[in-house]
Amino acid sequence: MRRALIRFEDVGPGGHYDSAEALQKLRVIADYLASEGVPFHISIIPRFINPSIGYDKSIAMTHDPYVRRFIETIQYCCRNNAALGMHGYTHQHAESVSADGWEFAFPFCSSCPPDDVEEACNQPEAFINSYAYNRLKQGFTAFAKSKLRIDWGFSTPHYTASPVHRCIIEACSGLCFENSPCGSNPRRAALYDKDHEFYRGVIYVPTPLFYVMPDRSDQDVQRICREIKDYQVDELAAFFFHPYLDFPFIAINKAGKVSYNENSYLKQLIRCFKKEGFTFVPILSLFDFVPASRRIRFYPGKENIIFTGRIDNSGKTGLIIWQPASGSWFLEPCPLENFPCRQNQLKEAGKGNRVLENWARGEDWKPLIGDFNGDGIDDVVVWNHLTGDWQVAINDGRNLIPDHGRGDFSWLKPWARSQQWVPLTGDFNGDGKDDILVWYPPDGIWQAALSDGKQFIPGPGRGDYIWLEGWAKNSCLIPLTGDFNGDGKSDIAVWNPENGEWKVALSNGQQFIADAEPWLSPWALGYEWKALVGDFNGDGYDDILVVNPGRGEWQVALSSGTSFCPTGNSFQPWAADPDMQPYTGDFNGDGTSAIMARLPYLRDGTLDVAVSVLRYTENGRVG
Numbered sequence: 095m096r097r098a099l100i101r102f103e104d105v106g107p108g109g110h111y112d113s114a115e116a117l118q119k120l121r122v123i124a125d126y127l128a129s130e131g132v133p134f135h136i137s138i139i140p141r142f143i144n145p146s147i148g149y150d151k152s153i154a155m156t157h158d159p160y161v162r163r164f165i166e167t168i169q170y171c172c173r174n175n176a177a178l179g180m181h182g183y184t185h186q187h188a189e190s191v192s193a194d195g196w197e198f199a200f201p202f203c204s205s206c207p208p209d210d211v212e213e214a215c216n217q218p219e220a221f222i223n224s225y226a227y228n229r230l231k232q233g234f235t236a237f238a239k240s241k242l243r244i245d246w247g248f249s250t251p252h253y254t255a256s257p258v259h260r261c262i263i264e265a266c267s268g269l270c271f272e273n274s275p276c277g278s279n280p281r282r283a284a285l286y287d288k289d290h291e292f293y294r295g296v297i298y299v300p301t302p303l304f305y306v307m308p309d310r311s312d313q314d315v316q317r318i319c320r321e322i323k324d325y326q327v328d329e330l331a332a333f334f335f336h337p338y339l340d341f342p343f344i345a346i347n348k349a350g351k352v353s354y355n356e357n358s359y360l361k362q363l364i365r366c367f368k369k370e371g372f373t374f375v376p377i378l379s380l381f382d383f384v385p386a387s388r389r390i391r392f393y394p395g396k397e398n399i400i401f402t403g404r405i406d407n408s409g410k411t412g413l414i415i416w417q418p419a420s421g422s423w424f425l426e427p428c429p430l431e432n433f434p435c436r437q438n439q440l441k442e443a444g445k446g447n448r449v450l451e452n453w454a455r456g457e458d459w460k461p462l463i464g465d466f467n468g469d470g471i472d473d474v475v476v477w478n479h480l481t482g483d484w485q486v487a488i489n490d491g492r493n494l495i496p497d498h499g500r501g502d503f504s505w506l507k508p509w510a511r512s513q514q515w516v517p518l519t520g521d522f523n524g525d526g527k528d529d530i531l532v533w534y535p536p537d538g539i540w541q542a543a544l545s546d547g548k549q550f551i552p553g554p555g556r557g558d559y560i561w562l563e564g565w566a567k568n569s570c571l572i573p574l575t576g577d578f579n580g581d582g583k584s585d586i587a588v589w590n591p592e593n594g595e596w597k598v599a600l601s602n603g604q605q606f607i608a609d610a611e612p613w614l615s616p617w618a619l620g621y622e623w624k625a626l627v628g629d630f631n632g633d634g635y636d637d638i639l640v641v642n643p644g645r646g647e648w649q650v651a652l653s654s655g656t657s658f659c660p661t662g663n664s665f666q667p668w669a670a671d672p673d674m675q676p677y678t679g680d681f682n683g684d685g686t687s688a689i690m691a692r693l694p695y696l697r698d699g700t701l702d703v704a705v706s707v708l709r710y711t712e713n714g715r716v717g
Contacts, residue, residue: 646670
């Protein structure tokens with residue numbers, strides 16, 4: 095598919111859009127694009143200033159009748175396939191006019207603000223007090239007050255900023271809709287695996303066709319129509335357009351009847367793109383994830399074992415940390431959900447919230463996470479393969495409390511006594527309480543023990559306590575559990591790294607029924623990949639994710655309920671490091687899984703999150 099993007103530039107509460115007539119014409123343009131099935135993007139200037147006439151209006155001024163009309167118009171555009179981003183805060187400085195002036199510093203700029211100090215890129219106090227950060231912060235605050243939602247991120251006024259201002263901008267937005275300052279291919283969107291004090295990774299989506307200039311509009315329309323003929327299938331034909339250029343082509347009579355000239359600049363361009371076989375797409379369709387927040391100085395070293403789970407009633411995934419040598423356990427929230435503003439506050443390092451001591455000491459214990467009493471918060475079960483002992487610590491939202499179980503602190507014993515058993519967790523009967531599952535690879539035997547909230551009771555299965563036999567008889571296979579068909583019961587998937595085959599056995603609540611055909615093949619060949627599960631598009635079906643830590647490559651295959659289908663996007667490179675440990679979790683409580691990369695030694699223990707944008711519909715907005 096030949097892909098194209100269009101962005102409306104310099105739209106703010108003033109200037110060319112300062113009248114009811116102008117706003118009505120903007121709605122007419124939105125209607126036209128909707129009729130053509132064209133998703134589009136709008137770069138919003140949150141505050142419009144014209145010092146020469148004393149004009150100063152912000153989208154935060156919701157008491158102002160004109161501002162309310164402006165906000166309503168932008169919301170109307172959003173209902174017609176528009177997705178919003180922030181274009182500076184005022185797009186000006188000092189006595190310059192918004193949309194014309196420069197907002198960030200660069201060499202030899204006489205009307206720009208002074209540059210920030212280099213320490214703003216790596217010292218929290220300097221960052222928070224910097225000019226650039228406060229401009230972005232004011233812009234994000236204005237958006238929040240207006241109730242307009244930023245859908246994709248930021249574009250820098252005139253695409254221009256000093257290196258210090260650029261690092262601050264990137265620290266605040268993981269996606270920049272502008273030409274990359276990194277010197278990459280100007281026709282391709284790219285992810286850069288930058289490692290800075292306050293962020294990891296940034297996406298740049300360029301506009302290689304540039305824009306239609308007001309003083310040479312006819313020539314630029316012809317130029318763009320000519321240049322797109324040379325674009326290859328894998329190249330991105332993107333441009334930006336000032337919608338006021340089409341206002342002279344729109345007439346609205348007193349009765350409200352609209353006439354929109356077919357020879358307008360925008361209509362000519364849309365016809366050219368369609369004639370050449372281009373499809374206009376939303377910017378968020380280009381990537382499965384967008385880099386979000388970072389946390390540093392967090393439980394460094396591999397002596398700290400990290401798990402993800404719902405640690406309280408917030409609805410968000412948090413972190414559970416285990417120190418095997420001492421049997422110490424910690425609960426930590428994971429406030430890394432910020433998107434598209436990923437730096438609205440600097441994250442503090444973990445403070446050592448110890449919630450349990452001297453429990454499950456030593457490497458003979460294997461912890462697993464699940465909600466074993468059905469209260470909506472995840473607990474910890476530990477299994478000792480030497481004794482077949484299963485013990486549970488209940489999470490009450492503040493502490494992990496070893497449960498008495500049957501009276502001896504054991505929820506089940508002896509069961510699965512051998513290191514050859516592979517333990518898993520999931521809600522296999524769909525009663526709202528997680529259970530335990532063990533797999534014996536030599537015979538392909540799967541047995542489940544169901545939780546009644548106080549103990550695990552081996553499930554009868556088909557009558558002999560076996561839920562499935564003779565399936566996945568290979569110790570090289572990688573097992574995963576998740577609700578792959580969305581029926582509320584956890585199922586099994588097994589992946590063969592040697593041939594890239596993914597097979598699924600669905601739970602009916604009493605046993606597993608293996609599908610005859612693989613759900614996906616071949617996909618993810620080789621043991622350098624790691625496999626995880628999560629619902630990355632929020633449709634209620636668990637999907638699969640594979641990660642190559644060394645390359646920092648992440649790929650998703652979405653579940654349809656009967657098969658896994660790769661998205662076709664490869665999110666890379668991001669957090670590339672052989673020591674990188676990948677995780678998934680719903681870190682912002684929106685019902686969608688994000689990805690998290692842990693580097694145990696970088697910056698004294700680093701966590702980075704990238705937010706899934708697969709939940710977005712075809713118009714690029716949250717469905």
